[in-house]
Amino acid sequence: MRGKLKLPQLKVRTSLILVLVFFLFMLVxxxxxxxxxxxxxxxxxxxxxxxxxxxxxxxxxxxxxxxxxxxxxxxxxxxxxxxxxxxxxxxxxxxxxxxxxxxxxxxxxxxxxxxxxxxxxxxxxxxxxxxxxxxxxxxxxxxxxxxxxxxxxxxxxxxxxxxxxxxxxxxxxxxxxxxxxxxxxxxxxxxxxxxxxxxxxxxxxxxxxxxxxxxxxxxxxxxxAMLVAVLIALLAYVFLGRMVLRPLRLAGGHFDRIAGGDLTQRVEVKTRNEIGVLYESLKRMQESLTRTVTTVRSGVEEITLGSREIFMG
Incomplete structure (x- = not known):
């Protein structure tokens, strides 16, 4: 909903700053x-x-x-x-x-x-x-x-x-x-x-x-305050794991599959933060590679078809 802060849309920089601000607040x-x-x-x-x-x-x-x-x-x-x-x-x-x-x-x-x-x-x-x-x-x-x-x-x-x-x-x-x-x-x-x-x-x-x-x-x-700090630290660990670490691991898996020639895995962009920008770039790269592979395959098929026609006379 508009006007409300959505965690998936929260930028990594903002989340890190919020964590630092909280611990600074606890210190003060x-x-x-x-x-x-x-x-x-x-x-x-x-x-x-x-x-x-x-x-x-x-x-x-x-x-x-x-x-x-x-x-x-x-x-x-x-x-x-x-x-x-x-x-x-x-x-x-x-x-x-x-x-x-x-x-x-x-x-x-x-x-x-x-x-x-x-x-x-x-x-x-x-x-x-x-x-x-x-x-x-x-x-x-x-x-x-x-x-x-x-x-x-x-x-x-x-x-x-x-x-x-x-x-x-x-x-x-x-x-x-x-x-x-x-x-x-x-x-x-x-x-x-x-x-x-x-x-x-x-x-x-x-x-x-x-x-x-x-x-x-x-x-x-x-x-x-110590209990709250420990709780916030755990929540920050879970939050950063979901917002940063897990998406980065998934992005690494996509890169490995692309490097192995697998372009069938769909890349979904769920956020608009820095991780979302990375996924959008990965998606565009996969789509570009897919089009390139498709073009190459079409060209190979046309060459093969032309060779057969020439061979058949």
Missing amino acids: TGAAVGVYSLHANNQSLTRVVQMQRAHAVIGEAVDHYKNVQSLLGQALASYIVSKDKQKTADATAAAADADGSASPLGSDASGYINEARKELVRSQVAFKNFQALTKDMGDTDEWYRRTSDAYLDLTKNGVKPLIDMLEKGKVDDYETFLSSTASYMADNLKLALNNLNMYQQDTIDGTYERQVQIYMWVIRAVAA
Whole structure:
């Protein structure tokens, strides 16, 4: 039918090009699948590494905060011991302690507080690194923001007031603020960190499961592609055998019979491709030889007939 591709009319060149194009397509597809797999693995690895770095720096910030807590506790203990030793101080010094105009702390307590301030600065530096790492990370559930808010609230509204109170010797205010507001802020940060850790672990688990699924998908795709390639190779072998090899063998048989003087075998032209052109040429050659042989036979018969007539007189 017109408008439809008929395999017998398909040219050998076209068929070979189609086979090469298919295998090129399979090669490009395989490379694309490999690149996609590598890209997915790289994205997952990058996300996991970012989470690990963020976990490390926020952990560093919390560790420095814990050092601040420890140093403040040591400063408080040192202050209490120092205060007990100064119970016999004069009324002027006691008034200065009550008024807070002069520092009531001993050298040891002051050293602890200064070190606590340094640890707080180190904690804030680590927290800034945490903010920089999580700035471009996906935070659809806002766990990173909640952790940041909890940390900033604790350091600005919790730790700094504690340091100021202790530095001024306001032990009662320090203990009251520590047991109420500061403790609540610390618990809030702890809860935010726990939620962030669970979120990160869930994300890592989900990433691992997706990578397993991608790996299995790639394995299935490669296996299917190999099966299709083998099938197409077999079909190409059968197709080329029918379109090229078998017609060439038949053409060779025709040539052998013609060479042996057999011009009776009919040459059929079934295609219009390169093989069909060969068969048409073979057919024309056979027809030409047949006409030549017929002419020669007619001439021989006429010569024989003329010779007989001459012989008979």
